[in-house]
Amino acid sequence: MDEFLRMEHVSKRFGDFYANRDINLSIRKGEVHTLLGENGAGKSTLMNVLIGLYQPTEGTIYLNGQAVRIDSPAQAVRLGIGMVHQHFMLVEAMTVFENIILGDRNTKGIFINKEARKKEILELAERYGLDVELDKSITEIAVGAQQRVEILKALYRGAELLILDEPSAALTDIEVEGLFKIMRKLTEEGKSIIFISHKMREVLRISDRITILRAGEVVTTLERSQTDGQELANLMIGRELAPSHYGKVEDPGSPVIQLRSVDYHKDSKHAGLNGVSLTVGRGEIVGIAGVDGNGQSQLAQVVTGVLTPDAGEVDMKGSKVAQFTPHGFILESVSHIPEDRNKMGLIGNMSVKDNIVLKSTDSPEFSSARGYHLKKKAIRDYALKMQEKYDIRCTSIEQETRNLSGGNQQKVILARELEGHPDLLVAVHPTRGLDIGATRFVHDTMIEARDKGCGVLLISADFDEILEVSDRIVVMFEGQIMGVFSGKNPPIEEISLAMAGK
Amino acid sequence: MKNNSKLANFLVPVISILLAFVIGCVIMAVLGANPFVALQSLWIGAFGSLRNVGTTLARSTPLIFTSLCACFAYRCGVFNLGGEGQFLMGSIVCCYIATKSGIEGLPAILLCLLGGTAAGGAWALVAGLLKVYRNQNEMIITIMLNYVATLLMGVVYTNWLRDGSVPQTASVPDADKLSRLFGLRITSAFVIAIAVGLLIYYFLFYTSKGFQLRAVGLNMTAAEFNGFAVKRYILLSFIVSGAIAGLGGSAELLGTQFRLINGFGAGYGFDGVAMALIGQLHPLATILVAIFFAALRVGSTTMQAATGVPTSVSDIIQALVIVFTVAGLAMVKLPQFKAFLGRMADKTQKEAV
Numbered sequence: 001m002d003e004f005l006r007m008e009h010v011s012k013r014f015g016d017f018y019a020n021r022d023i024n025l026s027i028r029k030g031e032v033h034t035l036l037g038e039n040g041a042g043k044s045t046l047m048n049v050l051i052g053l054y055q056p057t058e059g060t061i062y063l064n065g066q067a068v069r070i071d072s073p074a075q076a077v078r079l080g081i082g083m084v085h086q087h088f089m090l091v092e093a094m095t096v097f098e099n100i101i102l103g104d105r106n107t108k109g110i111f112i113n114k115e116a117r118k119k120e121i122l123e124l125a126e127r128y129g130l131d132v133e134l135d136k137s138i139t140e141i142a143v144g145a146q147q148r149v150e151i152l153k154a155l156y157r158g159a160e161l162l163i164l165d166e167p168s169a170a171l172t173d174i175e176v177e178g179l180f181k182i183m184r185k186l187t188e189e190g191k192s193i194i195f196i197s198h199k200m201r202e203v204l205r206i207s208d209r210i211t212i213l214r215a216g217e218v219v220t221t222l223e224r225s226q227t228d229g230q231e232l233a234n235l236m237i238g239r240e241l242a243p244s245h246y247g248k249v250e251d252p253g254s255p256v257i258q259l260r261s262v263d264y265h266k267d268s269k270h271a272g273l274n275g276v277s278l279t280v281g282r283g284e285i286v287g288i289a290g291v292d293g294n295g296q297s298q299l300a301q302v303v304t305g306v307l308t309p310d311a312g313e314v315d316m317k318g319s320k321v322a323q324f325t326p327h328g329f330i331l332e333s334v335s336h337i338p339e340d341r342n343k344m345g346l347i348g349n350m351s352v353k354d355n356i357v358l359k360s361t362d363s364p365e366f367s368s369a370r371g372y373h374l375k376k377k378a379i380r381d382y383a384l385k386m387q388e389k390y391d392i393r394c395t396s397i398e399q400e401t402r403n404l405s406g407g408n409q410q411k412v413i414l415a416r417e418l419e420g421h422p423d424l425l426v427a428v429h430p431t432r433g434l435d436i437g438a439t440r441f442v443h444d445t446m447i448e449a450r451d452k453g454c455g456v457l458l459i460s461a462d463f464d465e466i467l468e469v470s471d472r473i474v475v476m477f478e479g480q481i482m483g484v485f486s487g488k489n490p491p492i493e494e495i496s497l498a499m500a501g502k
Numbered sequence: 503m504k505n506n507s508k509l510a511n512f513l514v515p516v517i518s519i520l521l522a523f524v525i526g527c528v529i530m531a532v533l534g535a536n537p538f539v540a541l542q543s544l545w546i547g548a549f550g551s552l553r554n555v556g557t558t559l560a561r562s563t564p565l566i567f568t569s570l571c572a573c574f575a576y577r578c579g580v581f582n583l584g585g586e587g588q589f590l591m592g593s594i595v596c597c598y599i600a601t602k603s604g605i606e607g608l609p610a611i612l613l614c615l616l617g618g619t620a621a622g623g624a625w626a627l628v629a630g631l632l633k634v635y636r637n638q639n640e641m642i643i644t645i646m647l648n649y650v651a652t653l654l655m656g657v658v659y660t661n662w663l664r665d666g667s668v669p670q671t672a673s674v675p676d677a678d679k680l681s682r683l684f685g686l687r688i689t690s691a692f693v694i695a696i697a698v699g700l701l702i703y704y705f706l707f708y709t710s711k712g713f714q715l716r717a718v719g720l721n722m723t724a725a726e727f728n729g730f731a732v733k734r735y736i737l738l739s740f741i742v743s744g745a746i747a748g749l750g751g752s753a754e755l756l757g758t759q760f761r762l763i764n765g766f767g768a769g770y771g772f773d774g775v776a777m778a779l780i781g782q783l784h785p786l787a788t789i790l791v792a793i794f795f796a797a798l799r800v801g802s803t804t805m806q807a808a809t810g811v812p813t814s815v816s817d818i819i820q821a822l823v824i825v826f827t828v829a830g831l832a833m834v835k836l837p838q839f840k841a842f843l844g845r846m847a848d849k850t851q852k853e854a855v
Contacts, residue, residue: 306727327729336727344727349720358717359728361710371710 002029003065004161004192005050005081010059012045019045021216023059027161027194030187034195034203036236037213038291038463043196046213047163050194051083052076082154083163086170088146090138097121097134100153124155129185144175151182155191162186163194168202169270169293180206198291200229200500212236233496237463246447248488249471252281255315256424256455257303257334262312264298269478273298273309276481278474280424280455285446287470287487288459290499295479296459297339300428303457304336305329317423330359332424335417339428339459341406345413348402352394353383355401355412360420386415391441407438414445425449428459443469463499467492477501510834510843511782515791518780518826526819530811540809544816547804548797554804556686560758562796563688564589564767566695567750568774569781569788571743574702576783578739579719584629584644585747586771587651591625592618592748593755594651594658597762600674600755601663607677614678615694615752622748623741625651630740634733640740648771659762670763680757691753696789698746703785715739747771780827795820 005027012020020042027033035043048054050061052070060067063079070076076083090099101117118134125132130148138146147167154162164183168176183193183206197203203210210227212219212235219235258279265272270293278299280286288296301307302314308324315321316332326336338344346355357366357379366382367374383397390411394404401412410430417425427446431439446469450456460466466473470487475498482498485491527537548558568585575582596618600610629647632638658671665672680689706712718725718735726732751767759766777795781788802816833839 304727325729326727327731330729338727343721343723345724347717347721347724350717354713354717361713367710374708374710374713376708 006062013057031208034207041213042216080160082159084150252284258315274479285456287466290476335422337427353397390415514830522822543808544801548801556688560687565792569777571747572778575743587648588622588744588747589751590651592622592751595621596752618752619749623745626744689757691757
């Protein structure tokens with residue numbers, strides 16, 4: 001088969017950090033080529049290089065054997081590279097037809113010959129089996145149909161290579177079938193497709209070849225016929241297991257929180273929970289492993305009282321939770337390190353000091369006369385103590401937290417959430433974006449809390465982190481629990497398969 | 503960094519005011535007047551004698567109320583643009599109590615102020631309920647409610663409470679009028695306004711609830727995650743800010759205007775919004791800004807009489823202060839400007855060494 005695109009020794013560096021290093025990739029005409037890798041493996045960066053959003057630091061891209069420079073998305077379109085983003089780029093208030101011709105560079109003059117254009121588009125749609133209604137507005141059509149519009153838009157601009165970024169993420173099963181048919185049809189007609197997905201089942205079904213990325217580098221490229229899910233999962237996770245620094249607890253204390261068949265928007269695969277049963281005991285760390293967007297955020301928000309489940313029961317220290325409010329859970333001494341520290345954890349325009357005492361200004365320690373007079377000196381002294389204890393590096397405790405580094409912001413949250421000796425700590429991606437030192441600090445702090453009898457629910461997309469600190473590992477996929485594994489000598493292969501939904 | 507941004511918060515309004523005056527002077531010169539003489543007469547008109555000071559402070563009183571109204575709401579992240587409507591509703595209810603209740607003297611005054619406060623709060627609550635429970639945009643709702651209040655006041659002074667042939671209500675009884683201070687135009691309403699300002703300052707910065715309210719205003723999501731009753735704070739901020747405006751409306755009626763008439767309270771709501779912003783949402787700074795604007799307005803009449811420079815030049819200066827401050831505050835938030843400040847700081851440090 002002819003080669004359409006080849007990347008040779010392509011690297012993309014941000015500062016000292018290589019997001020992609022020495023990538024060699026070849027895409028043939030008429031193939032579905034899957035890129036497989038964990039979050040942060042470098043897939044998105046590589047695709048952004050390909051569509052001209054980033055310039056590679058080193059390396060060359062060849063199209064049909066010719067070296068090319070792709071310095072803008074418009075240039076990528078001219079070269080026949082089209083991308084369907086995970087979040088669609090459609091103008092919702094406009095019709096399907098208007099979206100397809102929007103920004104098309106062939107439009108010359110002031111007037112558009114609508115009928116001729118429509119005929120052209122319909123012919124194209126028919127050829128590839130893309131069923132769309134041109135005169136409906138985007139808001140009126142289903143998600144699957146919006147995706148077909150995106151594909152049609154790319155084809156109308158002359159795409160020979162289509163990049164589909166997690167195209168099945170938002171689709172129902174039937175819609176996925178339809179998408180696969182379209183993909184087959186496209187490749188039969190000689191178009192090439194780069195398919196990005198985390199779902200092993202789909203990858204195995206649709207791919208011709210599979211390239212595995214890990215930590216910004218290509219691990220290998222395999223023919224679909226010569227591999228299986230087990231091998232792919234191993235390659236994707238792909239490491240010799242480094243022994244954990246921490247001792248693992250095997251028999252936890254009494255349950256702190258217990259979920260029984262909890263549902264939340266259970267038909268939503270990526271933002272719901274479906275019959276989740278889970279227990280976190282005193283003095284153990286339960287790690288939730290799984291690819292981002294399989295219901296982890298919703299789980300975190302249910303066990304901190306932000307969301308109310310649609311069905312099922314939640315027991316807090318043995319008694320049933322009647323009302324779900326963050327305040328109620330805080331009173332039950334549940335602490336929360338939320339997934340987005342700037343949006344959910346900190347008041348960025350307030351000082352380090354204010355953020356440290358954020359939850360406790362009503363307490364007699366920090367205010368007298370039932371909250372009617374703040375004890376500013378007590379607050380200051382306490383904040384200074386916490387600054388030292390948690391090693392928060394700031395110019396002063398009056399510095400606004402939005403000006404701190406990510407690691408120090410996280411330490412402010414830790415100081416607030418852990419100081420009251422919580423019974424349950426819910427930590428969501430607690431080390432995302434932190435350097436090694438800060439990560440280690442966060443892990444040590446969680447282990448310390450565990451050893452003091454706190455139950456910890458750790459949710460993380462970083463598999464290393466889960467393996468490092470979890471006493472038990474629970475795998476989530478599409479809102480369901482796929483399995484529970486011991487954190488001591490964890491069965492990596494089984495876990496990685498469970499993460500991919502098998 | 504912290505000190506720099508604090509300094510900028512102080513310097514921006516000051517520099518804006520200076521710039522606005524410079525441009526005002528150019529306009530005066532073009533009009534053929536001597537700017538220095540004109541500015542001098544502006545100053546004399548506003549602060550030249552005890553009597554003029556009294557007039558300026560009296561003029562600032564309703565502005566203080568409406569700017570505190572905006573200030574309080576914004577601190578909780580609520581964009582209440584309905585200060586004017588709440589001000590008017592307060593004055594309407596106050597007018598009814600003063601002219602129809604039959605009580606007089608101090609009990610009547612207290613009842614009037616209380617009724618006006620409650621009316622302002624209730625009027626703002628309408629918008630608050632629509633925002634919290636129906637997710638409506640509070641800016642649009644409050645602006646619309648301003649029109650409703652203005653038209654309602656029209657009905658009141660042309661029909662329901664009309665007194666005689668002129669479309670206006672009867673004057674409030676002398677016994678219900680707020681007492682003047684030291685025989686000047688300034689009344690006890692000014693004292694009430696300052697007291698309200700101090701109270702708000704204390705609440706926002708010295709109480710636990712005020713602290714939480716500010717947290718809600720700065721980041722609602724984080725406030726919710728940290729267990730604050732966000733909806734309750736939003737409703738509270740609507741009610742309190744409306745109540746402040748309503749109190750202002752009643753105080754203006756009992757202290758200065760004495761009757762409802764076409765144009766009563768017009769423009770005070772939006773003036774308050776601008777002043778709260780220039781005052782950086784700090785209640786005490788907001789009061790100073792309100793007095794400054796009142797001084798420009800009072801002094802401009804003297805300026806016109808003495809030098810022939812029309813009062814509209816003073817309006818231009820006021821408008822420019824607003825424009826420059828808003829632009830300036832946006833500018834100091836730009837990353838380029840922060841980088842520039844950083845370079846300057848490095849340089850001065852090196853020179854100091």
